[in-house]
Amino acid sequence: MERGGTHPDPDADPGARRLTIAVRTAFVLLLGGAIARLLTHGPADGARTGWVLALFLVFGALCLFGRLGAPGPRYGERPTARHLLWLGTVLTLWLVLLTLEPSATWCTMPLLFTGLHQLPVRLAVPLAAVVVALVVVSEVRVSTGDFNPNLVLAPVALGTVATAVLVHGRQLAVRQRRLIDDLTRTRDDLAATEHYAGALAERQRLSAEIHDTLAQSLSSQQMLLQAAQRHWRTAPDAALAHVRDAADTADRALAEVRRFVGDLTPLDLAENSLVQALRGLAERSGTPGPAVEFRLDTAPGAPSPVPGRVEAALLRVTQQALANAREHSGAERVVITLTCLEDVVTVDIADDGDGFDARRPARVSRASGRGQGLPGMRRRAQRAGGALTVESAPGEGAVVSMSVPLVADGPRRQAP
Incomplete structure (x- = not known):
């Protein structure tokens, strides 16, 4: 599993998984073509051909399976020492093969995608330029006859396309990550706003219910008890009636509060x-x-x-x-x-x-x-x-x- 932060996980993204399969298939085909040329047009020295073939096989295995133990960096992180060691080993083997067998140049394009695409752009672009320059030098070195401009122009063109795709992909990944972060922040802000609005609405509801039940009841009781106090000596029957009314008001208020706590209909309407x-x-x-x-x-x-x-x-x-x-x-x-x-x-x-x-x-x-x-x-x-x-x-x-x-x-x- 690759852990490149700006590239989807092949196990989770079907499109990325298909792209990975396509790149690895192309690498295997080109590697097979290089080995076939080695076996059919290689040097007559069988021993030299044998260990060059072994280098090709080690190079292929390292490219295909080495990243399992040296995953690429996550988004925004530096590449680990293990990943850099793996990449350096792959490039060194490729450079040795390029010196010994010109057909190793056929592995350049898959190498750019499988080895350099997870590095930061500031590292990947110079390395891609070095790889393209080595390919040009190798092609010119083994060429015979008149000079062929395609030996220089073709590797440069292909390397430019590969590098442009790499940079564009990284920029898209960065924009996508920023968009996801913005959407995440917006979702969190919206959730917080809705929570605050809900809490405010509930607070207003509670305030209105308390004001319309408990506060009004206490006010009525106060007025009744004050009236009872005024008539306590001069009209005790009227004072006692006011006290009874205050007690009834308190009973109704208590029932209202209990129904209010249970979010029920007002007592009078029930x-x-x-x-x-x-x-x-x-x-x-x-x-x-x-x-x-x-x-x-x-x-x-x-x-x-x-x-x-x-x-x-x-x-x-x-x-x-x-x-x-x-x-x-x-x-x-x-x-x-x-x-x-x-x-x-x-x-x-x-x-x-x-x-x-x-x-x-x-x-x-x-x-x-x-x-x-x-x-x-x-x-x-x-x-x-x-x-x-x-x-x-x-x-x-x-x-x-x-x-x-x-x-x-x-x-x-x-x-x-």
């Missing part, structure tokens, strides 16, 4: 329809705080039921809007309106509170967590395939609306 869940939310949110009214507007032919993830988003947005109205607006009355048409479902949460400038983005306070509500509601609406709109002005209350277009097979996906 037990009721969306209409029942919104109506129950309005009834529970009335004390203490603004009075809450629920209205239902359903057109004939409206889809029923609404897809589960859309129901969950509508419920969570309504919970958040109610929490904002109760905590920040100073409203006395809030109206929740669920409108179901043939192609869209909408929930509107309108209050008569202080209002605010809806054109200015809310500022997020890291200390208090304020300002998280509207961005979180927008993200939740987008994930459900809908959109969130807010209409408000200072002193004029606020209306928060979430609409989700519906199609036959579910909500229509909208661009974020």
Whole structure:
């Protein structure tokens, strides 16, 4: 097995394996031709012919099988001392044969491919030039009669072609390696980006769920307990009712958290329809705080039921809007309106509170967590395939609306 870093492994690449077989077959044929010429046109001295034949056989065996013990360098590595020793031995034997038997020049072309192709270009090109020069000298030395220009031009032309193929192959291999490295880095960067995006999306989801369940529940409990504290001495029955409501709120929050950990449907929707869940939310949110009214507007032919993830988003947005109205607006009355048409479902949460400038983005306070509500509601609406709109002005209350277009097979996906 060859280990040349810029050439495919013959055992793994069918094309490279076929090329290796072709080069070795050509080498065997040319080596056989050189031996045949030696036996038919060689010197009359049988002893000299015998040891030249032995040198040819050793040379052939070393070229064909010597690399098994002296593999070529990997890509980007220097050739090992063992490989250089093998290559030097092959070239020395070839040089001796070239001196003794001119037919050894026929092995030059396969030698260039089988011996020099794994060396760095800066070493392979000078060695190829030396080999070609030796071939020219050998051909001129044994020539007879008038000078034949082909004795010089043919080896130079063939050596130039072989060297050009060698250099071009190495350049292609380098570009291929760089392309593979770039693709590998791009794949790793893409995987890291997707992992980060997934982690960020999950973090936003967790943040929204915690904000819409635990944070709102704790806020409601705080308001109920503060109301109980105010009425503890003057109206103990009312105070006790507030404490009971706070305990019920804590129980529901605990159940919500458990379902949230299991990534399940909100508790209200697990037990009721969306209409029942919104109506129950309005009834529970009335004390203490603004009075809450629920209205239902359903057109004939409206889809029923609404897809589960859309129901969950509508419920969570309504919970958040109610929490904002109760905590920040100073409203006395809030109206929740669920409108179901043939192609869209909408929930509107309108209050008569202080209002605010809806054109200015809310500022997020890291200390208090304020300002998280509207961005979180927008993200939740987008994930459900809908959109969130807010209409408000200072002193004029606020209306928060979430609409989700519906199609036959579910909500229509909208661009974020």
